[in-house]
Amino acid sequence: MPTRKPVLPSDWVKHAQPIEGIERIEAWFHGNAYAMHRHDTYAIGRTLAGVQSFRYRHGQRNSLPGNTIVLHPDEPHDGRAGTEEGFQYRMIYVEPALFQEVLGGRALPFLEGGVTTDPRLAAATHALLPPVGYTLESLEQSDALAELANALAAATGTPARTAKGDFLAARRARDYLHAHRARVVTLDELEAATGRDRWSLSHDFRTFYGTSPYRYLTMRRLDAVRHLLLHGAALADASAAAGFADQSHMTRHFSRAFGLTPGRWLRTAGAVARLT
Incomplete structure (x- = not known):
C-alpha cells in the first residue's frame, strides 16, 4: 500500500x-x-x-x-x-x-x-x-x-552617544506626516514644518526612524487600507479612502510592503475566522 x-x-x-x-x-x-x-x-x-x-x-x-x-x-x-x-x-x-x-x-x-x-x-x-x-x-x-x-x-553595540543629526526635526516631520497621512504631502511642507532643508531632513529621518519620509507616509496609508479591508471595504474604496491615486497604485505598494497581494493577504487573515 x-x-x-x-x-x-x-x-x-x-x-x-x-x-x-x-x-x-x-x-x-x-x-x-x-x-x-x-x-x-x-x-x-x-x-x-x-x-x-x-x-x-x-x-x-x-x-x-x-x-x-x-x-x-x-x-x-x-x-x-x-x-x-x-x-x-x-x-x-x-x-x-x-x-x-x-x-x-x-x-x-x-x-x-x-x-x-x-x-x-x-x-x-x-x-x-x-x-x-x-x-x-x-x-x-x-x-x-x-x-x-x-x-x-x-x-x-549601539553607541551610547546621540547620533549626528537633528532628532527634533525628524520627530516634527514624523508628527506632521502622521497628522496628514491621508493626502499628498510635499517636501516644501515638511521643510516649513521642521525648519530643516529636505536633504538634511531625509538623512535625519532615516537615521532615527529607519526609513524615508515618503516611505513612512506610504506605510501609514497601507495600514489604513488593511484596516478597511478587514472591515469589509472593497479594494477600490479602501484605496481611495487611504489617499492612493487608484487601486493599482495601492496594490503595487501593498505587495512591496508585505510580500503578498491584498487578495492573498486578506485570504490568510480570513483563515483566522475558521480557526478561532
Whole structure:
C-alpha cells in the first residue's frame, strides 16, 4: 500500500488586538510565504516550529525553534518554509518611534544577520511574544519595549552617544506626516514644518526612524487600507479612502510592503475566522 502524504494545514495568520505602534501576529505557512518586501518597522519574532527561511542582506537565513529574528526597518526580505513540513512563528512589528522614546536620539540598533541565539534578546522579547489571544496591558507593553530597546542596543553595540543629526526635526516631520497621512504631502511642507532643508531632513529621518519620509507616509496609508479591508471595504474604496491615486497604485505598494497581494493577504487573515 502506498504511503500517504500528511495533509498540510492551510496557511493562516492570526492578528492580536492592535495597540498603537505595535502589531502582533502568529502565522503558519508552508512553501513560499512572502515575496521580497520591506516595511518601515522592526520585525522581531521567534520561530515556534519548523525551519523559517528567508533572504536578508544578500544571504540565506534559517531560523530554528527558539531562535530570535530581528529585521531592521526598510531591509528587503522574503519568507518561506525551509522544509516540507512548513513553519510556525510569532512576530511583532514595532515602530522605530517607540524605541526612540527609549534611545532618545541614538542611532537605531542594527543586528547583522537577522537571526540570533543571544539570551538577552530571547529574554527581552518573551513578554512581547505571548499567544495572540493575550492582550498586553499598556504599562506592560511600555516596560517590555523599553527592555527590548535596551537589550537591542546592548547586543548590537549601539553607541551610547546621540547620533549626528537633528532628532527634533525628524520627530516634527514624523508628527506632521502622521497628522496628514491621508493626502499628498510635499517636501516644501515638511521643510516649513521642521525648519530643516529636505536633504538634511531625509538623512535625519532615516537615521532615527529607519526609513524615508515618503516611505513612512506610504506605510501609514497601507495600514489604513488593511484596516478597511478587514472591515469589509472593497479594494477600490479602501484605496481611495487611504489617499492612493487608484487601486493599482495601492496594490503595487501593498505587495512591496508585505510580500503578498491584498487578495492573498486578506485570504490568510480570513483563515483566522475558521480557526478561532
